[in-house]
Amino acid sequence: MSMMGEFRQFAMKGNVVDLAVGVIIGGAFGRIVDSLVQDIIMPPISRLFGGLDFASYYIPLNDQGWTLPLVEAKKAGAVLAYGNFLTVLINFIILAFVIFQMIRMMNRLRITAAPVPMATVTPEEVLLLREIRDGLRLRP
Template identity: 75%
Template sequence: MSMMGEFKTFAMRGNVVDLAVGVIIGGAFGRIVDSLVKDVIMPPIGMLFGGLDFANYYLPLNGQGTNLPLAEAQKAGAVLAYGNFLTILLNFILLAFVIFQMVRIVNRLRGPAPAPEPAKPSTPEDIVLLREIRDSLKK
């Protein structure tokens, strides 16, 4: 089989196609959650911390003042952008929570997991030995 044939067989397997669809949908869903955090959740939280854009909170590491917007402060020198980090952290926590809820719903829709079949009890050695003796005597 040629390499292209092998690749076609590999690419058309169900799990590879499912993975590709999952990655595409996950990327789009990540953008939705990112917008939810940035545009809906963080503005009220920013209002609690002084009415500023929370993503613009930073500590300058080069000794300059904190009155510049984050983009300009980064051009001026090194900054510790903790507000942006907290925004991304909250984004991740919300995304993980939503995915957890989706998995719970899917598992609930699937129903309970099938019970494993009980293992057949093994025959004790002395019974097996007695059967072999019986079969030998019959011959």
């Protein structure tokens, strides 16, 4: 088999295709969660901390830069940009929680969708043959 044929066989396996679909959907879902965090969750939280853009919070590690915007403060020297880190951390926690809930729901569906073994019904012919057998055993 040629290398292209082997690659085609590998790429068409169910696991690879499922993984590709998962990555694409995961990327789109990540953008949705980013928007949720940045546009809906972080504005009220940033209002609690002074009404500024939460992602622009930082601590300058030099003597200057306390009043500068984050971009200018980075040019002036090293800064500890904790606001952006906290935004990304909250984003991750929400994403991990949603994925956990999805997997939990899938596991519940998998458990309830598992086929329940049905009790085997013995055909009438077999029951009749058993009665005949048992009757013959009782005869002297």
